[in-house]
Amino acid sequence: MDFLTLVEEAGFADAEMVAETGFNSSPITKGVLFRAVKSEQVIIKKEKTKEASPSALPAASMTDEPPQGKIEYLTKKALELGADRAKIISTNTVVVEEWVRWKCQYGCSMYAKDSFHPPLAPDTESTKKVLSEYSTALLINGHKGKLLTDIALRLEGEAYHIGYYKAFALTSLSSSALTSLSSAPGAT
Amino acid sequence: MTMNHQFTSEDRKRIRNGIQQKYTKVARSPEGNFRYPTGRAGLEAQKYNHEFLRVLPEDVLSSYCGVGNPFRLGPIDEGNAVLDIGCGTGVNSIIAAMIAGPTGRVVGIDMVSEMLEKAKQNLSKTSLNNIEFHEYSAEELPFPDKSFDVVISNGVFNLIPDKLKALSEVYRVLKTNGKIMIADQILTDESPSDIKSMVDKWAG
Numbered sequence: 001m002d003f004l005t006l007v008e009e010a011g012f013a014d015a016e017m018v019a020e021t022g023f024n025s026s027p028i029t030k031g032v033l034f035r036a037v038k039s040e041q042v043i044i045k046k047e048k049t050k051e052a053s054p055s056a057l058p059a060a061s062m063t064d065e066p067p068q069g070k071i072e073y074l075t076k077k078a079l080e081l082g083a084d085r086a087k088i089i090s091t092n093t094v095v096v097e098e099w100v101r102w103k104c105q106y107g108c109s110m111y112a113k114d115s116f117h118p119p120l121a122p123d124t125e126s127t128k129k130v131l132s133e134y135s136t137a138l139l140i141n142g143h144k145g146k147l148l149t150d151i152a153l154r155l156e157g158e159a160y161h162i163g164y165y166k167a168f169a170l171t172s173l174s175s176s177a178l179t180s181l182s183s184a185p186g187a188t
Numbered sequence: 189m190t191m192n193h194q195f196t197s198e199d200r201k202r203i204r205n206g207i208q209q210k211y212t213k214v215a216r217s218p219e220g221n222f223r224y225p226t227g228r229a230g231l232e233a234q235k236y237n238h239e240f241l242r243v244l245p246e247d248v249l250s251s252y253c254g255v256g257n258p259f260r261l262g263p264i265d266e267g268n269a270v271l272d273i274g275c276g277t278g279v280n281s282i283i284a285a286m287i288a289g290p291t292g293r294v295v296g297i298d299m300v301s302e303m304l305e306k307a308k309q310n311l312s313k314t315s316l317n318n319i320e321f322h323e324y325s326a327e328e329l330p331f332p333d334k335s336f337d338v339v340i341s342n343g344v345f346n347l348i349p350d351k352l353k354a355l356s357e358v359y360r361v362l363k364t365n366g367k368i369m370i371a372d373q374i375l376t377d378e379s380p381s382d383i384k385s386m387v388d389k390w391a392g
Contacts, residue, residue, distance in 0.1 A: 003351070003374060010355035012368065021234065021256035021371060023224035028377035029346075031224070034370040035261040038362040069365040071262065090260055092235065132235065135260040163265065 003034065012036035014072065019090045033090065039069050070162050074138055077158055081151045083140040091134045096127050116173060134166065145173045200349050204299065207347050211276070211300040226253045231279075234371075235260065240283050248310045251277035254342035256371025259283065267291040268337040271361065273326045273354075274298055274344025278307030278319070284340060285319045295331075297324040326354040334363045342371045 007015040014037050021031030071088055078086035101118045104110070110117040122130070138155065142148045152169035159167030225233050227250040231241055234257040241249060253276060264270060266289040272281040275296025285294040296319065298304050307321045324330060326341075327350050339358050348354045358368055 003345070003372075006352050007355055007368075009352060011359040012355070018261060023234070023255055025224065025255065025343075025373050028375055029373040030376050031255040032372060032374050033256050033258065033261055034372065035367065037365065037367045038359055039365055072365075092260060136262055164263070 007034065007036050011038065013039040016088075018088075019093050035088075037069060037072065039072060070159075070164070071136070071138075073162065074155055074159055078138060078140045078151060078155055081154055082144070082147055083142045083151050085141040087139050089137050089139050091131045091137050094131055094137065096124055096131065098124050100124075116171065130168075149173045203347075203349055208300050212302045224255065227251070230254065236283070240286060243286075244279075244282065245313045248277075248279060248282065248313055251306055251310060252279040253277070254280065254371060255373050256342065258340040258342055258369040258371045259287075261369035262338075262367055264288055264292075264338050269335060270294045271329075271331070271336045271339045271358075272296040273339060273341040273358070274347070275307055275321060276300075276303045276342075276344075278310045278321060280340060280342055281307065281319050281321070282310060282314060282316060284338075285316045288318065290318060292318060294319045295336075296321045297326070297329075299323065299325060326357065329357040329361050331361045333360050334366075335361045337363055337366050339366070339368045340370070341368075343373065345370060346373045 004015050004017060014035075016035055018033045018035050021033060023031040025031070075086045075088060101124065104118045108117070112119060115121060138159075140148060140151060140155070142151070149169075149171040152171050156167045156169040224230065228241065228246070231249060231252050234254070236257055236259070258280065264284055264287045266287075268288045269292065270281075270284040270288055272278075272284060272294060275281045275298050278296055281294045281296035285292070288294060296304075296307055298307070298321070301323055304321050304323055311319055311321070326344070326348055339362060345351055345354065355368075362368065
């Protein structure tokens with residue numbers, strides 16, 4: 001039985017191995033970071049889904065609850081707002097490298113079109129530095145670019161209001177509400 | 189990390205003695221006892237917040253020994269109650285207490301009395317008064333249900349013989365929506381198949 005299974009057997013929800021630390025105590029071990037939440041709300045939700053399909057649940061029941069499990073709340077909110085997938089990740093798993101800018105410079109039609117893309121978007125060093133000031137990110141995935149930006153911005157506001165004052169949305173496209181602002185903030 | 193196995197009380201005693209011997213030595217100085225960096229270099233390599241490294245006394249930092257940075261797994265909020273399982277020399281407990289602030293509290297527990305002595309010495313070099321250190325086992329936590337908002341641990345669960353019992357205790361003492369944030373070592377290879385080899389390895 002692996003450790004994550006034991007964590008779940010002890011009653012925890014959303015147990016996950018978030019990242020490797022890169023430090024090993026012996027040639028046959030590796031350092032890892034684990035996280036789990038004692039979430040009675042999630043257990044209740046799983047029991048409900050046995051009786052009804054998730055799509056049959058009213059959307060409000062997923063998020064109209066006090067934001068006590070803050071990270072879970074934001075993850076559920078992302079899905080409710082239209083993201084296909086949402087997952088909490090550690091910011092140290094985000095790779096920031098120069099080659100991405102070259103890819104953009106030579107071949108991307110959005111190069112130099114707005115401040116969400118190079119060369120106006122924050123550079124690699126600056127992005128690395130800012131990411132190092134955060135420990136956790138909510139990664140969202142979807143097939144509608146502009147909608148994804150709107151979701152990210154909405155989540156940034158939600159996160160701020162429940163206490164994550166540093167919350168900042170990193171998007172690849174401008175928001176539909178910001179397309180007319182040439183100086184809109186953004187990131188690669 | 190090797191998982192739960194049926195150990196006899198003699199096996200458990202050997203494991204405990206082996207761990208106490210090794211970590212008594214580590215309490216004096218972690219340097220040279222591990223393959224990974226310890227002390228300030230370890231904290232920097234594991235990307236601990238530079239602000240803590242700037243303000244904490246150098247001899248507190250030099251006693252640090254851990255396999256990763258559990259603080260990267262999520263926030264600790266001001267006013268939180270935090271339990272540090274296997275607190276060692278107390279560096280993570282001290283950092284947690286700085287984050288939780290004067291309205292928060294931290295309890296560090298460890299099985300090695302020399303580690304706890306060092307933790308108390310380290311604490312005395314700070315002005316913090318929201319930390320307690322105790323010699324308790326993770327398998328039998330003497331706290332009421334729902335006592336803590338966050339449980340942290342750094343490089344300790346791999347040493348606990350009955351991990352499910354310890355995790356169940358953590359679950360019991362956490363408040364609803366409380367979280368556990370663990371840095372640890374897991375095996376990338378098969379653990380020894382027979383109990384004797386496993387205990388030898390654990391205690392060695």
